[in-house]
Amino acid sequence: xxxxxxxxxxxxxxxxVFACISIDLLNAVIASGLVSLITAILFYTLQxxxxxxAEASIGAALVTAIFVITIRRTExxx
Amino acid sequence: MRxxxxxxxxxxxxxxxxxxxxxxxxxxxxxxxxxxxxxxGIEQTGAVNIVTSVVLxxxxxxxxxxxxxxxxxxxxxxxxxxTITRKTEKKFTPSSSILSTGxxxxxxxxxxxxxxxxxxxxxxxxxxxxxxxxxxxxFLLKYLGCYEKRINEKKFKxxxxxxxxxxxxxxxxxxxxxxxxxxxxxxxxxxxxxxSGGIIPIIYIAIGFKVGAEISGIIDNxxxxx
Numbered sequence: 527x528x529x530x531x532x533x534x535x536x537x538x539x540x541x542x543v544f545a546c547i548s549i550d551l552l553n554a555v556i557a558s559g560l561v562s563l564i565t566a567i568l569f570y571t572l573q574x575x576x577x578x579x580a581e582a583s584i585g586a587a588l589v590t591a592i593f594v595i596t597i598r599r600t601e602x603x604x
Numbered sequence: 605m606r607x608x609x610x611x612x613x614x615x616x617x618x619x620x621x622x623x624x625x626x627x628x629x630x631x632x633x634x635x636x637x638x639x640x641x642x643x644x645g646i647e648q649t650g651a652v653n654i655v656t657s658v659v660l661x662x663x664x665x666x667x668x669x670x671x672x673x674x675x676x677x678x679x680x681x682x683x684x685x686x687t688i689t690r691k692t693e694k695k696f697t698p699s700s701s702i703l704s705t706g707x708x709x710x711x712x713x714x715x716x717x718x719x720x721x722x723x724x725x726x727x728x729x730x731x732x733x734x735x736x737x738x739x740x741x742x743f744l745l746k747y748l749g750c751y752e753k754r755i756n757e758k759k760f761k762x763x764x765x766x767x768x769x770x771x772x773x774x775x776x777x778x779x780x781x782x783x784x785x786x787x788x789x790x791x792x793x794x795x796x797x798x799x800s801g802g803i804i805p806i807i808y809i810a811i812g813f814k815v816g817a818e819i820s821g822i823i824d825n826x827x828x829x830x
Contacts, residue, residue, distance in 0.1 A: 546610045580737065583738055584733075587737075588740060588819060
């Protein structure tokens with residue numbers, strides 16, 4: 527179990543760094559959505575299903591969708 | 605240059621959090637108030653889910669603040685987007701019949717799931733905020749997949765205002781009945797059934813409607829106004 531969690535944390539860290547350095551903003555938004563999704567999984571393994579539910583529905587779904595809609599209205603490349 | 609600063613700040617934050625968390629022993633309660641909630645929460649509030657009893661009963665005022673913060677956020681989005689004038693008239697390509705039929709089929713089930721989440725907030729994990737977000741994701745699906753005509757924006761605003769008003773009215777009636785704001789004046793019932801917990805399910809229904817209408821309103825504004 528601890529190996530799975532460590533693996534997930536490293537993926538989370540890598541996608542957070544990628545969200546900072548990416549030129550294409552759409553890729554950055556998807557990477558930040560991945561950070562939220564892995565945070566939700568980690569909350570669930572820490573026995574906090576309430577917070578995990580909120581994080582998965584708001585952080586991973588709605589925030590990503592709102593950013594994608596905003597990118598469609600503005601420019602995609604930074 | 606800005607990106608390098610951002611990554612450096614990220615790593616500083618990472619090591620700060622790591623160094624502070626590694627000193628705390630994991631899973632051992634350090635305050636007495638948590639133990640008090642776990643021992644007395646069910647009999648004092650009637651809600652089986654301890655998190656809900658804390659969020660809506662012991663710390664109900666904080667939840668009112670959270671709802672207000674979300675309300676201010678929604679108003680800010682509307683205020684910014686209403687200043688932008690539309691440049692060109694948009695035209696939509698209608699979605700294929702498979703996609704639009706699938707969206708129309710899924711839409712009521714997602715609404716039902718969101719309602720289940722906030723109705724069972726005092727029994728199982730979940731609550732008003734989570735259920736409201738799921739309801740808003742149903743509206744997002746409707747806007748993305750089977751767009752036909754704009755959903756009346758006024759109805760979102762009316763639902764949102766009624767939800768917030770219901771929360772405050774329940775709080776004030778607690779003030780009249782029991783002496784302080786958000787007093788649990790209804791009978792608590794048997795713990796573990798749907799009609800238990802006094803005012804907790806009613807407040808969660810109000811919050812669910814309010815949050816769902818608010819986030820749907822933000823999505824509606826982003827899709828339509830700009």
